[in-house]
Amino acid sequence: xxxxxxxxxxxxxxxxxxxxxxxxxxxxxxxxxxxxxxxxxxxxxxxxxxxxxxxxxxxxxxxxxxxxxxxxxxxxxxxxxxxxxxxxxxxxxxxxxxxxxxxxxxxxxxxxxxxxxxxxxxxxxxxxxxxxxxxxxxxxxxxxxxxxxxxxxxxxxxxxxxxxxxxxxxxxxxxxxxxxxxxxxxxx
Amino acid sequence: xxxxxxxxxxxxxxxxxxxxxxxxxxxxxxxxxxxxxxxxxxxxxxxxxxxxxxxxxxxxxxxxxxxxxxxxxxxxxxxxxxxxxxxxxxxxxxxxxxxxxxxxxxxxxxxxxxxxxxxxxxxxxxxxxxxxxxxxxxxxxxxxxxxxxxxxxxxxxxxxxxxxxxxxxxxxxxxxxxxxxxxxxxxxxxxxxxxxxxxxxxxxxxxxxxxxxxxxxxxxxxxxxxxxxxxxxxxxxxxxxxxxxxxxxxxxxxxxxxxxxxxxxxxxxxxxxxxxxxxxxxxxxxxxxxxxxxxxxxxxxxxxxxxxxxxxxxxxxxxxxxxxxxxxxxxxxxxxxxxxxxxxxxxxxxxxxxxxxxxxxxxxxxxxxxxxxxxxxxxxxxxxxxxxxxxxxxxxxxxxxxxxxxxxxxxxxxxxxxxxxxxxxxxxxxxxxxxxxxxxxxxxxxxxxxxxxxxxxxxxxxxxxxxxxxxxxxxxxxxxxxxxxxxxxxxxxxxxxxxxxxxxxxxxxxxxxxxxxxxxxxxxxxxxxxxxxxxxxxxxxxxxxxxxxxxxxxxxxxxxxxxxxxxxxxxxxxxxxxxxxxxxxxxxxxxxxxxxxxxxxxxxxxxxxxxxxxxxxxxxxxxxxxxxxxxxxxxxxxxxxxxxxxxxxxxxxxxxxxxxxxxxxxxxxxxxxxxxxxxxxxx
Numbered sequence: 001x002x003x004x005x006x007x008x009x010x011x012x013x014x015x016x017x018x019x020x021x022x023x024x025x026x027x028x029x030x031x032x033x034x035x036x037x038x039x040x041x042x043x044x045x046x047x048x049x050x051x052x053x054x055x056x057x058x059x060x061x062x063x064x065x066x067x068x069x070x071x072x073x074x075x076x077x078x079x080x081x082x083x084x085x086x087x088x089x090x091x092x093x094x095x096x097x098x099x100x101x102x103x104x105x106x107x108x109x110x111x112x113x114x115x116x117x118x119x120x121x122x123x124x125x126x127x128x129x130x131x132x133x134x135x136x137x138x139x140x141x142x143x144x145x146x147x148x149x150x151x152x153x154x155x156x157x158x159x160x161x162x163x164x165x166x167x168x169x170x171x172x173x174x175x176x177x178x179x180x181x182x183x184x185x186x187x188x
Numbered sequence: 189x190x191x192x193x194x195x196x197x198x199x200x201x202x203x204x205x206x207x208x209x210x211x212x213x214x215x216x217x218x219x220x221x222x223x224x225x226x227x228x229x230x231x232x233x234x235x236x237x238x239x240x241x242x243x244x245x246x247x248x249x250x251x252x253x254x255x256x257x258x259x260x261x262x263x264x265x266x267x268x269x270x271x272x273x274x275x276x277x278x279x280x281x282x283x284x285x286x287x288x289x290x291x292x293x294x295x296x297x298x299x300x301x302x303x304x305x306x307x308x309x310x311x312x313x314x315x316x317x318x319x320x321x322x323x324x325x326x327x328x329x330x331x332x333x334x335x336x337x338x339x340x341x342x343x344x345x346x347x348x349x350x351x352x353x354x355x356x357x358x359x360x361x362x363x364x365x366x367x368x369x370x371x372x373x374x375x376x377x378x379x380x381x382x383x384x385x386x387x388x389x390x391x392x393x394x395x396x397x398x399x400x401x402x403x404x405x406x407x408x409x410x411x412x413x414x415x416x417x418x419x420x421x422x423x424x425x426x427x428x429x430x431x432x433x434x435x436x437x438x439x440x441x442x443x444x445x446x447x448x449x450x451x452x453x454x455x456x457x458x459x460x461x462x463x464x465x466x467x468x469x470x471x472x473x474x475x476x477x478x479x480x481x482x483x484x485x486x487x488x489x490x491x492x493x494x495x496x497x498x499x500x501x502x503x504x505x506x507x508x509x510x511x512x513x514x515x516x517x518x519x520x521x522x523x524x525x526x527x528x529x530x531x532x533x534x535x536x537x538x539x540x541x542x543x544x545x546x547x548x549x550x551x552x553x554x555x556x557x558x559x560x561x562x563x564x565x566x567x568x569x570x571x572x573x574x575x576x577x578x579x580x581x582x583x584x585x586x587x588x589x590x591x592x593x594x595x596x597x598x599x600x601x602x603x604x605x606x607x608x609x610x611x612x613x614x615x616x617x618x619x620x621x622x623x624x625x626x627x628x629x630x631x632x633x634x635x636x637x638x639x640x641x642x643x644x645x646x647x648x649x650x651x652x653x654x655x656x657x658x659x660x661x662x663x664x665x666x667x668x669x670x671x672x673x674x675x676x677x678x679x680x681x682x683x684x685x686x687x688x689x690x691x692x693x694x695x696x697x698x699x700x701x702x703x704x705x706x707x708x709x710x711x712x713x714x715x716x717x718x719x720x721x722x723x724x725x726x727x728x729x730x731x732x733x734x735x736x737x738x739x740x741x742x743x744x745x746x747x748x749x750x751x752x753x754x755x756x757x758x759x760x761x762x763x764x765x766x767x768x769x770x771x772x773x774x775x776x777x778x779x780x781x782x783x784x785x786x787x788x789x790x791x792x793x794x795x796x797x798x799x800x801x802x803x804x805x806x807x808x809x810x811x812x813x814x815x816x817x818x819x820x821x822x823x824x825x826x827x828x829x830x831x832x833x834x835x836x837x838x839x840x841x842x843x844x845x846x847x848x849x850x851x852x853x854x855x856x857x858x859x860x861x862x863x864x865x866x867x868x869x870x871x
Contacts, residue, residue, distance in 0.1 A: 052536050059192060063295070063310075068838045069532060070525030100529035101577040102536040175293070175312045178194050 007128075007138055009096075009156070009163040017163065018097050019131035020156070022046065022108045023088030026081040026124035042121055043079045043113040046090040047177040048072050052102040054188045060092060061177055071098035072106065081121075093131060094156065096163055105157040107168075107184050109177050112149040118171075119147060126153045128165055140167050150174045152184055190297075191307040193336035199307040201325065201332040203300045204263035208256075208274055208323065212294040214285055215252035217277045217345075217368050221352055222246075225270040225327075229352050232360050234269075239367030246272065252279040252368045260325065262332045271326040273337070273352070276311075277319035277345045279368045288314035288340065296322050298334055304839045309336040318344040498592035500599035509623050512604060513643060515596060519589055520630070520640045521837055526585040527632050528838040533578035541571035586635050593638060600626075603690040604641055607682070607849045607856070615859045617693045617866040621646055625690060627683065627825060630833065630842040642833075642844065644823070646690070647765055648798045651789055653822035654680045657804030669804075675827035677710035679846040680769055680802045682856070683825075686847070687767060688719055689859050693866040697762065699738070700724035700769045701731050703776025707802070717860035719867070724771075731776045735784040738768060738797055742788060745795040765796040773803040774811070782811065789818050 009017045024046040047061035050072065058067045062077035071094065078089040094106060110126065118124060127139040140153060148171040156165045172183040191199040210218050219237035223229045236243045238250045245264030249256050258274065265272070276294055278285060285291055288311075297308040311322055317340025324335045341347040345364060349357035503518055505511035544567035548560050598609065603622035605611045606629075625646050629639040656669075656676035688696050700711060702724040714720050725734045748757050757763075774782065789799050801822060808815055824832065831843040849856045 053540065055536075056192075057532060057536065066525075066837070068525065069529030070522065070837075071529065098526075098529070100533045101581055102533040102574055176310060178192060178310065179312065181194065 006164055006166040008159070009137070009165055017130055017132070018095070020094050020096065020137070020163075020165075021088075021129040021131045022048065022092045022094070022154070023127045023129060024090045024110055024125070025088050027122040041080045041114060042116050043077075044081060044090070044121065044124065045077065045111045045113050045176065046074070046092055046126075047109045047111065048074075048092045048094070049107045049109070049177060049181075049184065050099075050103045051105040051107065051188060052100075053104065054185070056181070057100075057103060059177060069098065069100050071095045071100065071103075088127075096156075105155050105188055107155045107187065108153040109180050109184070110151050110153055111174055111176055111180070113175055115149060115175065117147045117149055118151070128154070138165060138167070140169060146171055148173050150180055150183075152180060152187060155187060190305040193307050193309040193334070195336050195338045198333045198335040201262070201298070201306060201334055203306070204261060204332075205301050206260045206262070206306070206325075207299045207301065207303075208258040208260060209297045209299060210256035210258070210276065210294065210322075211296075212254055212276065213292040215254055215279060216256075216291075216294070217252045217279055217364065218248050218256040218258060219275050219277070219364070220246055220248060220258065221273045221275065221349070222265075222269045223271045223273070223352065224268050227271065227353075229349075229354050230268075231354070232356055235349075235354075235360060237360075237364045237367070239363050250367075262325065271324055273321050274323040274325070275319060275321050275345075275348060277348070277364075280318070280344065280365050287316045287318055287342075288320060289316060294320070294322065298323070302834055302839070302841075304834070307334055309338070311338045313338070314340050316342045318342065319348045321348065498588070498595050500596045509601060512596065512600060513623050515592075516604070516641050516643055519592055519596070520835065522585070523589055523632065523635070523638060523640060524835045524838050524840055526582060526589075527634060527840060530578050530582040530634065533581075534575055537571045537574040537578070540574075541567050544570070582634070586638060590638055593640075597641075600641070603646075603686070604643060606641075606847060607853065612855050612859060615689065615862060617863055618690060619692055621692065621695070622690050625686060626847055627652075628844050628846040630835075630844055632840060632842060633831075636843075639845075640842075647793075647796060649793060651793065651799035651801065651822045652680075652683065653801045653803065653819065653824045654683075655805070655824055655826050656802055657806050672827060673706070673802075673804075674710060676802050677707040677771060679825070679827045679848060680771075680800055681710050681714060682846065682848050684767060684769060684800065685713065685719075685856055685860060689863055691765065693863065693869075695764045696767065697721045697764045698767045698769065699734050700771070701734055701776070702769075702771045703727055703731055704772050707771040713856050713860055717857065717864045719860050719864050728776045728778065728781075731781050732778075734768065735781050735788070738766060738788055738792070739784045741766070742791050742795055742797050746791065749795065765798065766792075767798045767800055769800045769802065771802045773801055774808045782815075786815075786818050789821050 026044050045062055049056050050058040050067060060067050060072045060074050065074040073093045075091045081089045125139055125141050128137045130137055150172040152168045152170040152172060154165055154167050156163050168187050172180050174180045217238060221229050222234040236246050236248045241248050241250050244266060245261040247259040294311045298306045320340040321337045324337050325332055345361035346358045349360055501508055501511040503511045503515035505514050545564055548563035602611050602615055604626050624643040626641045626643055628642050630642050631639050654676045656673045684698050688698060699721050705726055711724055725731060788797055805819055829843050829845045831841040833842045833844045835842060
């Protein structure tokens with residue numbers, strides 16, 4: 001999946017998805033030379049912001065693990081990463097059927113809480129999985145690894161009765177999602 | 189809805205009495221400066237700090253701590269004060285960090301007294317600063333607002349105060365540091381953890397991880413009690429059943445802090461399910477099996493396109509008891525959240541319509557012709573459509589939860605069941621303490637028919653307070669204070685009888701203090717069946733006697749437990765849990781008795797001595813704030829439906845209704861008679 005690409009979350013058989021998972025995985029870039037085996041903790045955080053008509057209504061992040069309405073759940077903060085290519089270090093589950101009717105967009109972001117830029121992170125990815133059968137719908141690599149500390153990953157938004165995911169992949173800077181709000185707004 | 193503030197952002201404050209919670213991960217000093225409309229601080233007496241923690245309408249804590257709760261009463265602020273700057277500083281000279289850059293980002297939350305969060309702010313981007321103005325509360329056109337500031341000072345408090353134009357900045361900063369150093373010397377150090385410099389939750393994908401919900405997000409350590417008593421001010425200790433023991437944790441709660449001796453072997457005749465000639469059951473009656481639990485009942489496969497048929501016990505747990513407990517809490521959470529979705533959607537629809545109507549009015553083009561009407565019509569139609577959608581989503585969820593309640597309610601064991609449940613007619617004295625006890629029902633105004641059992645874990649972690657003091661009930665009908673007292677005592681008796689009934693014979697003892705004898709009629713079921721430890725204590729002498737015995741008991745057990753020798757209790761010592769019902773407080777209480785009562789409230793629960801106050805707080809008003817900690821430590825219940833309980837996830841106000849015996853029913857007498865009979869056999 002590349003920047004700007006949109007994927008409809010309607011199943012091939014015509015039924016629509018009911019639950020999706022936004023997974024985030026990463027590994028710290030290895031050090032070279034002496035004491036290269038010392039681990040350096042890199043803490044990336046996945047967050048989801050729920051919007052109604054461009055107004056932020058609720059946020060799911062490490063301090064608020066479940067949206068008030070229960071439709072979006074964060075599986076918990078991972079402070080060090082490490083799963084890398086295998087599985088997800090942090091995941092946000094979205095029960096699409098339970099999303100309140102006025103919420104029309106959900107934006108997923110990744111921040112580096114410890115402040116390292118994505119240059120120091122390896123194998124960072126975000127992916128969207130059909131939670132009902134585990135099938136990967138889309139994968140988006142934190143490409144390039146530029147000198148920034150945050151990325152607005154993707155958004156899931158309503159199109160009629162169904163949901164569509166659009167990859168955004170916009171780099172930004174900030175420690176938590178709050179810092180990203182100005183960068184998110186143009187994508188709504 | 190909680191406002192997540194960013195630096196410079198402001199938010200209106202609708203409540204006058206607020207709490208500001210600070211969470212910094214490491215001990216920090218919290219204080220506040222007051223300033224007038226020109227931003228001027230009128231000297232040191234306008235600064236609240238650990239050395240001078242109390243100002244009119246403002247109180248800060250006396251020492252440095254990782255977590256603070258600042259009490260603010262905007263209504264009590266002097267007229268001259270126009271701005272309150274909340275500041276944080278790192279204590280100097282105590283070996284802690286010297287720059288905020290070395291700490292996790294400090295987190296502040298402005299909450300109402302019920303724990304509902306109004307706004308919060310995470311101060312990010314701090315580096316070499318050692319003092320910071322975190323928030324400002326300020327007057328704007330007669331109303332108060334909060335603003336996220338986050339202005340740091342590398343030179344510490346001295347620079348901060350100097351920046352606010354105070355001449356005595358250096359002396360004041362030095363004085364605060366002295367007060368803090370003294371305070372640190374007095375206080376118990378928090379245990380160090382490897383994760384100590386972070387305030388964040390590690391990954392815990394269990395239900396427990398979200399117990400803080402929106403009201404108190406993860407970084408605020410004491411989660412608001414799920415049954416936080418609103419009128420008594422700050423939420424009490426966290427008593428979330430999830431906090432005490434995560435659901436799904438195997439093992440039942442400890443029966444009592446000390447081991448029950450073998451003498452409490454159950455009477456053989458009362459063994460439920462023991463059939464003559466059946467196989468001998470070698471399992472210990474009070475020990476949890478380590479074998480895998482039997483599989484939970486499985487739901488029949490759902491029809492395609494139809495929601496799953498609900499089944500009772502369809503939750504995790506080692507026993508049916510635990511599964512039902514977890515299922516009830518799951519229903520509670522689902523109802524809270526689905527209602528949050530509905531209310532949020534309706535609020536949004538309302539505010540959007542308001543905005544669009546305003547626009548239609550202010551647009552000069554639309555004043556001509558019917559355009560304005562059409563625009564307004566369209567705005568209303570959009571509103572109706574969204575609200576209808578929200579309502580149908582709510583109805584869908586409510587139907588599913590109602591279907592679940594319909595199968596769960598009849599399947600509940602006696603301890604969780606309503607008094608009208610047939611399970612009470614087949615009551616037998618239990619062999620084991622159940623996981624939890626039903627204190628009543630909870631519901632929300634949008635779905636009055638959907639009742640969630642309010643289950644609290646046993647043994648009780650907090651005492652109970654049956655409030656006989658509020659004469660205005662929810663439906664507006666006026667209940668006079670005499671009636672209310674009677675109702676309060678009746679519900680106290682129903683709660684006490686239920687506690688007696690769900691404990692094994694002889695493992696729960698109830699004492700009653702009824703100084704004026706006014707509760708005599710309500711107490712009849714307990715007195716006549718002889719399940720009380722003794723007749724209700726009358727007069728000042730009776731009060732003194734009962735309190736002295738229970739205080740002595742707490743002392744004795746505490747000594748034994750602390751000395752690591754719980755076996756050293758005197759022979760024949762009654763090891764059962766104790767409940768003391770106090771009616772008509774403070775009638776018959778002298779100062780010494782009040783002190784003993786407070787001691788029991790503080791120290792009793794840990795050693796199995798619990799309080800049930802049936803009281804009107806106003807009647808004890810003469811004691812002033814002395815008794816505030818007592819009321820706060822108790823779980824407040826009302827004898828009539830009242831919406832004073834908040835859930836731990838979203839903080840809705842739930843209407844509580846006590847579990848009462850249906851009028852005319854003899855079930856209470858039957859149950860207590862069986863219990864009395866079982867006790868006779870046992871002794």
